[in-house]
Amino acid sequence: MRDHAIALGPLFIMENKQSIGIFDSGYGGLTVFKSIARKLPQYNYIYLGDNARTPYGDHSFETIYQYTLECVEWLFAQGCPLVILACNTASAKALRSIQQNILPFKYPDRRVLGVIRPTAEIVGGFTKTKRIGIMGTRGTVNSESYLMEINKFFPEITISQQSCPMWVPLIENDEHLNPGADYFVAKYVNQLMQKDDQIDCIVLACTHYPLLVPKIKKILPDGVELLAQDDIVANSLSLYLENHPEIASRIDKGNATSFFTSGDAAAFDAHASIFFGAAVVSNHVNLKP
Known part of the structure; x- marks a missing residue:
């Protein structure tokens, strides 16, 4: 990698700087990154989308783990002391193994x-x-990771789950704001509420889903709280950074951002602004030698 800054419109790539790594299987993590960058604008960031192998949701545990580890190690190689898995499927199926093993x-x-x-x-x-x-997604729901994690903090809470297999394709094909998306939004929301009509809080357990919030709110009964993960x-x-100054002190405060994708950079850039809320210019990267 180069050892200088390259101006890319409103963004800059700062090489060989210690950065916070943000990883997702594709675009959804950009909704989380957008909130992180707004909350902590002083730090350097590298975003990596594994678009060449997305979606992760329908892959096996072993495949998701391998893909996620390859991406984490790539970010480590760029000098990131801290990596955020801004992907529910990767968090559900790979995070613990990476942390422990x-x-x-x-x-x-x-x-x-x-x-x-x-x-x-905080859901309680x-x-x-x-x-x-x-x-x-099916992968996140089938992993039951939310059930296990929430039960650790709030064992008294009853949890119902609903997979929404059509939501990510709608969003990634820029169809989520069109009237045709209304059917699938209503379908999955109604299926969830039919499982338990006492639900008063819904967690959007996919980083794509914040883009559907306006449509979801139109369907929800009054008094049901909707939680997106970005903020x-x-x-x-x-x-975390306040409580771990030994990590925070290693991250450069250059307000620099780099975007990388394992897929086609032009295609990534065309879709990424929908999630990030600003123009994005990325570089293609081969994750495996």
Whole structure:
């Protein structure tokens, strides 16, 4: 990699700088990154989307783990002491194994965090009925990771889950704002509420789903709280860095951002602004030699 800055419109690539790594299987993590960058604008960031192998949701545990580890190690190689898995599927199926089996032995000075635990830690404050719903991809729902994590903090809460297999394709094909998306939004919301009509809090357990919030709110019964992960993860990261100055001190405060994709860079850039809220210029990267 080059050892100088390259101006890319409103963004800059700063090479050989210590950065916070943000990883997702594709575009969805950009919603989380947008909130993190707004909350903590002073730091350097590298975003990596594994678009060549997305979606992760329908892959096996072993495949998701391998893909996620390759991406984490690539970010480590760029000098990131901290990597955020801004992907629910990767957080559900790979995070714990990486934290327990890889970091202590191979990267003891690096840290990897996910998006499930920050949500699980605070969800209890948003429900009065102690009944919540989880809406996510098949991979996230089938992993039951939210059930396990929430139960650690709030064992009294009853959880119902609903997979939403059409939501990500609608969003990634820029169809989510069109009237045709209304059917699938209503379908999955109604299926969830039919499982438990006492649900008063729904967690959007996919980083794509914040783009559907306006449509979801039109369907939800009055009094049902809707939790997206973008601001939750950003606030959790801010607190983590306050509590771990040994990590925070290693991250350069250059306000620089780099975007990389394993897929086609032009295609990534064309879609990324929908999630990030600003123009994006990325570089293609081969994750495997």
